[in-house]
Amino acid sequence: MTTAIDIQSLEARHVLQTYKRQPVVFVRGAGVRLTDIEGRSYLDFISGIGVSVLGHAHPALTAAVSEQAGTLLHTSNLYYHPLQGQVAARLATLSGLQRSFFCNSGTEAMEACLKFARRYWYTQGVRGRTGYVAFEHGFSGRSMGSLSVTANPHYREPFEPLIPGVTFVSPDDVAGFEAAVTDTTAAIVVEPIQGEGGVRPISADLAAAIERVCARTGTLLIADEIQCGLGRTGHAFYYQALGLTPDLVTVGKAIGGGVPVGAALVAEDVARQVLPGDHGTTYGGNLLATRAALVVLEELMDRGLMAHVQTVGAHFEARLLELAAKYPVVRAVRGAGVMRGLQLAVDATPVVEGALARGLLVNRTAERVVRMLPPYTVTTADIDEAIVTLDAVLAGLPAEAGAQ
Numbered sequence: 001m002t003t004a005i006d007i008q009s010l011e012a013r014h015v016l017q018t019y020k021r022q023p024v025v026f027v028r029g030a031g032v033r034l035t036d037i038e039g040r041s042y043l044d045f046i047s048g049i050g051v052s053v054l055g056h057a058h059p060a061l062t063a064a065v066s067e068q069a070g071t072l073l074h075t076s077n078l079y080y081h082p083l084q085g086q087v088a089a090r091l092a093t094l095s096g097l098q099r100s101f102f103c104n105s106g107t108e109a110m111e112a113c114l115k116f117a118r119r120y121w122y123t124q125g126v127r128g129r130t131g132y133v134a135f136e137h138g139f140s141g142r143s144m145g146s147l148s149v150t151a152n153p154h155y156r157e158p159f160e161p162l163i164p165g166v167t168f169v170s171p172d173d174v175a176g177f178e179a180a181v182t183d184t185t186a187a188i189v190v191e192p193i194q195g196e197g198g199v200r201p202i203s204a205d206l207a208a209a210i211e212r213v214c215a216r217t218g219t220l221l222i223a224d225e226i227q228c229g230l231g232r233t234g235h236a237f238y239y240q241a242l243g244l245t246p247d248l249v250t251v252g253k254a255i256g257g258g259v260p261v262g263a264a265l266v267a268e269d270v271a272r273q274v275l276p277g278d279h280g281t282t283y284g285g286n287l288l289a290t291r292a293a294l295v296v297l298e299e300l301m302d303r304g305l306m307a308h309v310q311t312v313g314a315h316f317e318a319r320l321l322e323l324a325a326k327y328p329v330v331r332a333v334r335g336a337g338v339m340r341g342l343q344l345a346v347d348a349t350p351v352v353e354g355a356l357a358r359g360l361l362v363n364r365t366a367e368r369v370v371r372m373l374p375p376y377t378v379t380t381a382d383i384d385e386a387i388v389t390l391d392a393v394l395a396g397l398p399a400e401a402g403a404q
């Protein structure tokens, strides 16, 4: 029988070592639980980094994807099929942005938005309006374009030079932000809640400044909703909670429920400047991808999943605040809905490893943040179970951890 060691050593020999994996091999999932190769069960509070939002092996998603695989998977964008328009129409209802461009990942969605923003100015005969203003702690992907608007030097430096004309400003420096936007700025890129950056919502002051600057200068706004969007916070999109009116929105992760799907949502006045042949991808919006997206959107829009996220999200926050009150090492509880971060005073690695050892999957981001992105279908009982585990893990940290 193949063992975890066999699997790990085969990968060690043949898979490019770009990931530091946790030492566990998952073979099955159901709802909010995963099972490893030794038969051990885990409570999944990371859902494949915010992807499996209906939980694992969701009956409607499983049935739809299986049925689609037996009917027609792919035809390319040379032809029409019945599903792309339906998904785009639903995304338009949720976002207020009329048009979708479909792709296969969050990174590709950002890449598309960066191109569409430049195209918007170019088509109108404006030359030199090619720059971007983005924020420190932001993360928008690792392709050359999306990495160019990702702040972390650790990801950027080995691959420089990246695309020129990107200015990073601190999300806490509103005046600095206003000064950074010039007549060479094509677009501002913002994650309404910075995910990889530590589950940090941007401030109301910054949101107001972004709206002000865009209204004054006509600069386009790209909201990166790949992690915080599509119902995760109890809002369809978090830019709506902040009162932002983006021209372009990136979508990924949640939208396919585990099938790789991304989308750039585009307002009509930008869409008018984008012409046939400007952008494209072989797989984007194929039947498998859009069938899966349709199931996720139906659950969100027709079956009360967003209201469920609001209810369980409030419970989650209350329970995490109890932990913060009990353990001084927890400095803050951040996020909204089922997108949550515990800001610690110390490195989060022992908490992530301790939780894994007790059968709970969470993840470390921005060094000192324990990030949790459970499926939207998570129940209050699941949350209570996770809190019991986190409580035990935090209790086991060295006493000096809280004093730092």
Ligand SMILES: Cc1ncc(COP(=O)(O)O)c(C=O)c1O
Binding pocket: 049, 105, 106, 107, 108, 110, 139, 140, 141, 142, 191, 195, 196, 224, 225, 226, 227, 228, 252, 253
């Ligand atoms: C906000 C944000 N933008 C972009 C990306 C990149 O998406 P993907 O990994 O699907 O290419 C991520 C992934 O973590 C993300 O969280």
